[in-house]
Amino acid sequence: MAKRKQQTNQPRGKKPAPRKSANPLSILFFWPFHLLFAVTRGMSAPVRILLRFLGTPAIAGLYFLTLLGVVYGFRSVRYDLNRINQMPERTIILDRQGTEIGRIHGEKRSIVPLKDVAEDFRKAILAREDERFYSHGAVDLIGIGRAFLKNLEGKREGASTITQQLASDVFQLKAGEKRGQLLRQLDRKFLEIAIAFRINAALSKDQILEAYINQINWGRQIKGVGEASRIYFEKHPAELTLSEAALMAGIVRGPDAYNPFRSMEAAERERNTTLARMVAARKISQAQADEAKKEPITVRPAWRRDSQQSYAMDAIRRDLEIILEKENIQLGGLTIVTTIDQRLQKVAEEALDKKLRETERLSGYPHQTRAAWQNLPLEKRGEPKYIQGSTVLIENRTGAVLALVGGRDANESQFNRAIQAKRQIGSIFKPFVYLAAFDKGLRPSTQISDGPIQRGEIKGAANWKPNNSDGKFGGMHPASYGLIRSRNTMSVRIGNYAGLEKVKDVSRKAGFGMSMPETPSSYLGSWEASPWEVARAYTIFPNDGVCYRPYLVSEIRDRNDNVLYTTPALPYQATNTGSAWSVSRILQEVATSGTAAAVRRLGFTKPAAGKTGTTNDFKDAWFAGYTSTLTCAVWVGFDTPKKTISGGYGSALALPVWVDLMKTADRLGYKAGDLHSNVNLQTIDLCRLSGKRATSGCYEAGTAYTDQVPADTAPSSNDLCTIHPARAQPVSEDDIRSAPPAPSRPSPPRAQPIPDNRPPARAQPVEERPLRAQPVEERRPLRAQPVEERPLRAQPVD
Incomplete structure (x- = not known):
């Protein structure tokens, strides 16, 4: 019956259509859809329709996410995760005592291990940025859902995890992105998630958190918790209080808007929000939060917030640009040990400014003073025109530069006069003229005329007749007298004896390079050199004619404390030992009874030697001198050469700075002993003429x-x-008759x-x-x- 009924339901003359078999490729790639349809086929129509209506887009969504995963997974592979551990950070500059004197290169960052950060800060940053950090993977689905609902309510809230933020910051994924570029933002977000998954698979949670707190921005171009803590609170991250930690965590939400230098009110508001979140996350109690809110916030004072320039740092930076590779400069993270002694550097800066302030207070002083320049409105200041100075202090036996001052204030004028300024050196060059003559055979006791220069007497001088500074002439004197009293006529005759070629050769070997022109007026220092060159040249006198190449960088270490570079002492014989000894003996008399006798009057009683120098019309004042351990050159003058003051001799303007510095150096352990020499002496009979x-x-x-x-x-x-x-x-x-027979061809006697x-x-x-x-x-x-x-x-x- 059933069979017969079934046949009657079919149209007459037609057979049932055979069911088509599914394409194997379709089954392979779209099996979730086939599975859904197969499972729901036997269900009632309403249920079947509902499940297929919901399931089909869900499966399609999974396909879409899979496709995104494949595409962005391949794109994310191009990003090297090693960059996470190669964050550019500041290179730290230390003085020879280990005191930090500055930071350069890289970014405003100093990497701090997670274990060295205050526990309160770890709690604060997690409560504020990613409460479930240790319980979710690379992406927080609960956070995404919460953020979605908040945004529907009109409240902006992000859902990026710490891992996602790290990926975005390290690889600069937001670079060039503008508001309203929805497709670009979506593309960046998908790539960010893909990289976050790779990071989460490669690193532990602690490693990710450590990289994050050292990477993120804290405003004012500050990167990382170490530098932020140092700049805002002048302390290490391990020393942060609960209140400071919460404030620091609050800055992250809006680094340029919520940092305390920009707005203390906004910073305190974000601190309080962070404390509330810490209470909600059960990281602290309400009582702790209330106590932290009462704590006054003390940040770096305004006058110390701007970067303080330094002439010593400028010189160090110049050397590092020669020593380091470009990659080292960009990445930073190095420790540079320099030769600078910050104690002496500070004294040198203060001694120079003190002397020049005294000069500016003299009755009838005709020039702009530094105080007057500082009182001008910023827009009217321009380049300072007040009197300037420079100091270079070198350790004799090594060439290490202990102090370098290129002006009165590097924040007011960045022109580094210690190494960049070339100024007429005057009489401080005379010792090298005598040095050349002694090399050639002249003796300190040889009699030299102090009379007027005669026409044609000086080779290459034509009618040039230099006078002495006192306008007087004398008779015959020992050559040493000419240097002790700085007699121009005697010095020119001694230079003429040595010859221009010999004097220039001596100056070049001493460290003046090829500066000296081959004209007779060069014997009197009518040419120009820098304080750095003068200080270097004078070291040959206490060193028995040996010159050490001056240097500022003694050692460079990487982040792992491996030594990358050291500077060895580089000595060379610049002149004869005997000649240097002879000049040094004379310069000791200069410092006791000659033009530099003020050394003793000003209270420096240790063995010392040196020479003053003053150029025409008192435009440049110099003093270069040394003890058994240190050599120092001081220059005073204007950037645009002009008369300083009446009577502005080197002994009046430059020498007092030298004395103040040397007194301090002696107290700090750079003891000035006897100026001994290793010269080998012979006793012989000589002629004074x-x-x-x-x-x-x-x-x-x-x-x-x-x-x-x-x-x-x-x-x-x-x-x-x-x-x-x-x-x-x-x-x-x-x-x-009693004499022996003479030879057939007697020789002359x-x-x-x-x-x-x-x-x-x-x-x-x-x-x-x-x-x-x-x-x-x-x-x-x-x-x-x-x-x-x-x-x-x-x-x-x-």
């Missing part, structure tokens, strides 16, 4: 004397005085050197008529003939 070995003629003329002379500059046994040749003596006929404390030797006759030496013309120092005329610069005075 020629500086050569004495002959019998020198004894007869009364110019012979006995002295101790450095072996490396002592005249040879045949280098005899040419001004006083030995005189032949008459003899009797009996002496002639030769004068022999005189040993110590022996009577002069007498030359023997070689023919019947005794010979007599010819009289010597006027006994004056040799004067070279002019060979050309050149325009000369005005000579400096002292």
Whole structure:
């Protein structure tokens, strides 16, 4: 019956259509849909329709998410997760005592391990940014749902986890994104999630949190909790109180709006919100929160918020640009140990400004003062025109630069006069002229004329006739007198004896480079050099002619404290030991009885030596001096050369700064001992006029004397005085008969050197008529003939 009924329900003449089999590929790729339809096929129509209506888009959504996962997964692979541990941070600069003196390069960041951060801060940042951080994966689905509902209510709230924020910050995913670019924002968010999944798989939760607190922005271009804590509260993150920790966590929501430097009221409001969230998350009690709200907030004072410039840091930065690779500069994170002693650096800055303030307070002072410049409105200040100065302090036996001052205030003028300014050096160059002459055989005791320069006397000088600073002339004096009293005429004659080529060679080896022009006025320092060059050059005198290359960077270490770079001492022999010793002995007299005698009057009683320098019309005032341990050069003047004050000698303006600095250095352990030397001395008889070995003629003329002379500059046994040749003596006929037979071709007589404390030797006759030496013309120092005329610069005075 049933079979017959079934047949009657079918149309006559038609057979049932065969059911099509599903495509294998369709089953493979769309099996969730097939499964849904297969499962719901036997259900009632309403249920089947409802499940298929909800299930189909859900499955489609899963397909879409899978597709996004594949696409953004491949895109996320291009981002190197190693960058998380390569966050650029500040390079820390230390002085030789380990005191921090500045931070440069990288970003405003100092990486701090999570274990070294206050526990209250960890609780605060989690309560504020990601309460379920330790319980969810890369994405917080509960947070997303909550944020969705809040946004429907019109309240803006994000759902990014700490891991997502880290991905966005490290890889700069928001760069260039503008408000309203919905598609771009969605693209960035999907990529952010994909990278977050990779980070969550690669790192532990603590590692992610540590990277996050060291990466995120805290306003004012400050990156990381370490730098933020230091700049805002001047303390390490481990020392943050609950109130400070909550305030710091509150800044993260709006770094440029909620930091306490911008708005203390906004910062306190966000602190209170964070404390409330900590209570809600059961991280602290309500009583703790109430107590924290009462705590007054003390931040870095306004006058210390701006970056303080430093001339020493400027010089260090210049050296690092040469030493470091570009990558090291960009990433930072290094520790630079310098040669600077911050204690001496501070004293040098204060001593210079103190002396120049005293100068500005003098009655009738005609120039702009620093105080007057500071009182001008900011828009009217311009570049300062007040009197400036510079100081460079070097350790003799190493070349380490202990202090470097390039002006009165680096925040007011960034021009570093210590290394960039080239100023006329005047009489402080004279020691190097004498050094060249001593190298060539002149003796400190050799008699030199202090009379007027005669026409044609100085090679290459034509009619140039420099005067002495006092306008007076003298007679014959030892060469040392010319340096002790800074006599221009004697110094020019001594330079003429050495020759321009020799003087320039000595100046180059001492550290002046190729600066010296080959004109006779250069003997008086009419050319320019920097305080750095002057300080370096003067170190050869306490070092027996050895010069150490000055340096500022002694060691560089990476984040793991591995030593990347060290600076070895680099000495070289710049001049003869004996010549340097001879000049040093004279410069010690300069500091006791010469132009630098104020060293003693101002209270520095330890052994010292040095030379003042003053250029024409008191435009530049110099003092360069040294003890057994340190060498220091000081310059005072205007950036645009002009008269400082009447009587603005180096001894009045520059030398007091040197004394203040050296007194402090001696107290701090840089003890000034005796200026000993390792020079090897020989005792020989010399002529005061020629500086050569004495002959019998020198004894007869009364110019012979006995002295101790450095072996490396002592005249040879045949280098005899040419001004006083030995005189032949008459003899009797009996002496002639008793003399041995003369050779067939007798040689002319030769004068022999005189040993110590022996009577002069007498030359023997070689023919019947005794010979007599010819009289010597006027006994004056040799004067070279002019060979050309050149325009000369005005000579400096002292």
